[in-house]
Amino acid sequence: MAAKKTIKKEVAFFGFGIHSGKPVDLRLIPSDSGEIVFRRSDLKNLEFRLSPENIKTKNCTTLVTDKGKIQTLEHLLAVFWVNGIDSLTIELNQEEIPSMDGSALHFARAVQRVGLRELPGKKSPQKITQSLFIQEEDASISVVPDNELRITYQIEYEHPSIKKQDLSIVVNPENFEMEIAPARTFGFLEEVPALQKQGLALGGSYNNTVVLDETNVINGPLRYPDEFVRHKILDFIGDLSLIGEPMIGHFNVKKGGHALHLRVVRFLLENPEYLSPDR
Ligand SMILES: [Zn+2]
Structure with a gap:
């Protein structure tokens, strides 16, 4: 068994969507909810839950519902999963995660820099x-x-x-x-x-x-x-x-x-x- 985890402090990024080309502010906000929740601040804080049924793949991995989407999740999600982060609110003001330098390095370093906090909940690999x-x-x-x-x-x-x-x-x-x-x-x-x-x-x-x-x-x-x-x-x-x-x-x-x-x-x-x- 392993502990559920969040990050110790909020982290913010600014960049551009590699597909949309649009500027985007991204905030990773610590949470005790036990799940990863996306929030679109440009859509009245509409929340999206990660679920494989709502994933579409076309040159990138996108969460799609009838109310909106969040595109190009894969590099950010890789960082959370490898570090055991499963409780977090991800706020963005656009439809796409910023590409940063095209890798996951900025996200991985930021998570390492702020550190992780264990939560009471447990999970089994x-x-x-x-x-x-x-x-x-x-x-x-x-x-x-x-x-x-x-x-x-x-x-x-x-x-x-x-x-x-x-x-x-x-x-x-x-x-x-x-x-x-x-x-x-x-x-x-x-x-x-x-x-x-x-x-x-x-x-x-x-x-x-x-x-x-x-x-x-x-x-x-x-x-x-x-x-x-x-x-x-x-x-x-x-x-x-x-x-x-x-x-x-x-x-x-x-x-x-x-x-x-x-x-x-x-x-x-x-x-x-x-x-x-x-x-
Ligand atoms: Zn990629």
């Missing part, structure tokens, strides 16, 4: 008890029992600056902040016009995206030679956090994306016999 395999064309996720949370991720692009990248990491707050949180979003220059036509990537820039032309990274240097696969792990952690509880098991993802990530979350929530509480 969920342990994977049997293997499962989800496949979608040449992409797949396999999950097997393990004694810790391990993520292995493999990507393969024809692009000469990416090619094949493969990384396996045990997820804990220290590894996350050193190895995963600083890895930035990446995008291909040639795809920008099509994305922008769909209202996506309107806030994308050299300051929040590793941009690739046909052969090179335009705005290097990279933070790691394999920054791309590290960012995919960041996105996966953010998506997996929608399970709501800490997890123990080995997740092995090949060529994943948000939609496939969400399939494993939904599978585990619909098939609880694959999980058992680790007490």
